[in-house]
Amino acid sequence: MKKYSTEILSIIESIINKGPRELHAPFFTSYEKFFLNKCISTGVVSSIGNYVNIFEKKISRITKSKFTVAVNSGTSALHLALIAANLKKNEEVLMPAFNFIANANAVSYLGGVPHFVDIEKESLGVDPIKLERYLLKILKKKKGEYFNKNSGRKIKILMVTHIFGHSAKIKEIKKLAKKFNFIVIEDASEALGSFNDKKHLGTFGDIGVLSFNGNKIITTGGGGAILTNKKKYFNRVKSLSTVCKIQHPWNYNYYDVGYNYRMPNINAALGLAQIGNLKNLLLSKRKLFKLYNKRIKNLNWVSLLNEPKKCKSNFWLQTLIISKKNKSLLEFIISRVNKKGIQVRPVWNLINSNKPYRYCPSMNLKNSIEMKDRTINIPSSPGIILSKNERK
Numbered sequence: 179m180k181k182y183s184t185e186i187l188s189i190i191e192s193i194i195n196k197g198p199r200e201l202h203a204p205f206f207t208s209y210e211k212f213f214l215n216k217c218i219s220t221g222v223v224s225s226i227g228n229y230v231n232i233f234e235k236k237i238s239r240i241t242k243s244k245f246t247v248a249v250n251s252g253t254s255a256l257h258l259a260l261i262a263a264n265l266k267k268n269e270e271v272l273m274p275a276f277n278f279i280a281n282a283n284a285v286s287y288l289g290g291v292p293h294f295v296d297i298e299k300e301s302l303g304v305d306p307i308k309l310e311r312y313l314l315k316i317l318k319k320k321k322g323e324y325f326n327k328n329s330g331r332k333i334k335i336l337m338v339t340h341i342f343g344h345s346a347k348i349k350e351i352k353k354l355a356k357k358f359n360f361i362v363i364e365d366a367s368e369a370l371g372s373f374n375d376k377k378h379l380g381t382f383g384d385i386g387v388l389s390f391n392g393n394k395i396i397t398t399g400g401g402g403a404i405l406t407n408k409k410k411y412f413n414r415v416k417s418l419s420t421v422c423k424i425q426h427p428w429n430y431n432y433y434d435v436g437y438n439y440r441m442p443n444i445n446a447a448l449g450l451a452q453i454g455n456l457k458n459l460l461l462s463k464r465k466l467f468k469l470y471n472k473r474i475k476n477l478n479w480v481s482l483l484n485e486p487k488k489c490k491s492n493f494w495l496q497t498l499i500i501s502k503k504n505k506s507l508l509e510f511i512i513s514r515v516n517k518k519g520i521q522v523r524p525v526w527n528l529i530n531s532n533k534p535y536r537y538c539p540s541m542n543l544k545n546s547i548e549m550k551d552r553t554i555n556i557p558s559s560p561g562i563i564l565s566k567n568e569r570k
């Protein structure tokens with residue numbers, strides 16, 4: 179075990195050199211201070227302000243999404259996406275178990291029930307072939323709607339997550355969703371700057387979600403966005419994120435229960451500075467992938483997760499995949515490298531291994547279980563490649 183962990187440790191140490199040892203540290207230049215100071219000097223730092231509107235326009239330009247609504251986290255974005263999709267209490271929502279817990283939590287906020295599905299091993303996203311076989315077995319159709327034969331609960335929403343910036347098989351998944359009339363919510367939280375066949379991730383589904391948390395490719399401190407091409411979703415989400423206030427210059431009236439989820443102006447100011455460096459950040463991530471891959475491809479017991487065919491990944495988190503027969507090395511490697519002060523981590527435990535979700539319906543999760551035990555994220559900060567203050 180020591181031999182294998184030494185191989186990985188020496189590769190990581192030599193590549194990160196004096197760079198950040200965290201999994202993903204944000205990369206700031208003097209622009210961020212400039213934008214933040216400018217925002218502070220206007221006195222408009224909260225949930226109304228022009229930086230938020232400009233930030234939304236820039237995200238729409240990058241993603242080619244017709245509409246963008248900026249909110250205060252990716253989790254809030256998922257929550258609002260589910261309300262817009264009209265999720266009702268006791269309905270089931272299909273989602274991968276190999277996923278961040280926010281997806282299941284957002285469903286629970288509305289009294290829905292997550293129903294876990296398996297992934298394929300190439301992209302670590304939902305497996306459309308396996309899912310179709312499963313759905314044909316468990317669904318029954320009643321008056322044009324689909325129900326889980328076993329629980330009797332309605333299923334009308336499929337959530338898909340693009341993992342570590344790599345595209346899931348989203349075109350095939352969309353075809354499948356069409357067959358069953360599912361609304362697709364596409365979690366592209368980790369995928370700003372990633373494309374499938376030149377189309378930005380998050381714009382394939384009916385509603386897409388981005389996160390700008392501190393560990394993402396660009397950050398607004400905390401933040402997220404909802405992407406959609408459908409006006410009805412845009413109007414609903416925009417209104418829900420601003421407490422469902424009826425527009426009026428001074429009167430306060432509300433047409434529904436809303437949420438105070440709008441992204442604050444000061445966070446958007448930070449985001450605008452970050453967007454200005456996005457191209458550079460994306461180049462640095464690709465370069466880092468190449469550096470790691472050049473070394474790791476010589477090892478026969480481990481590989482680096484690569485971008486799927488016809489896709490362009492943002493390479494948000496560099497990901498080691500240990501060969502099946504060597505998966506017992508995972509714990510040892512993680513522990514040894516962390517002891518050296520370098521942050522590496524396994525992927526999340528499957529969502530249904532957490533207490534609130536233990537008894538939720540699930541298909542056979544063979545690939546998810548296997549890949550969870552073979553996956554390690556390694557340091558991926560842009561600052562490993564970019565020197566301080568570097569922007570183009």
Ligand SMILES: Cc1ncc(COP(=O)(O)O)c(C=O)c1O
Nearest residue numbers: 251252253278280367389390391
């Ligand atoms: C796949 C995925 N979905 C949702 C989220 C939630 O985003 P946030 O942390 O901005 O609430 C994250 C990230 O943290 C994520 O990685």
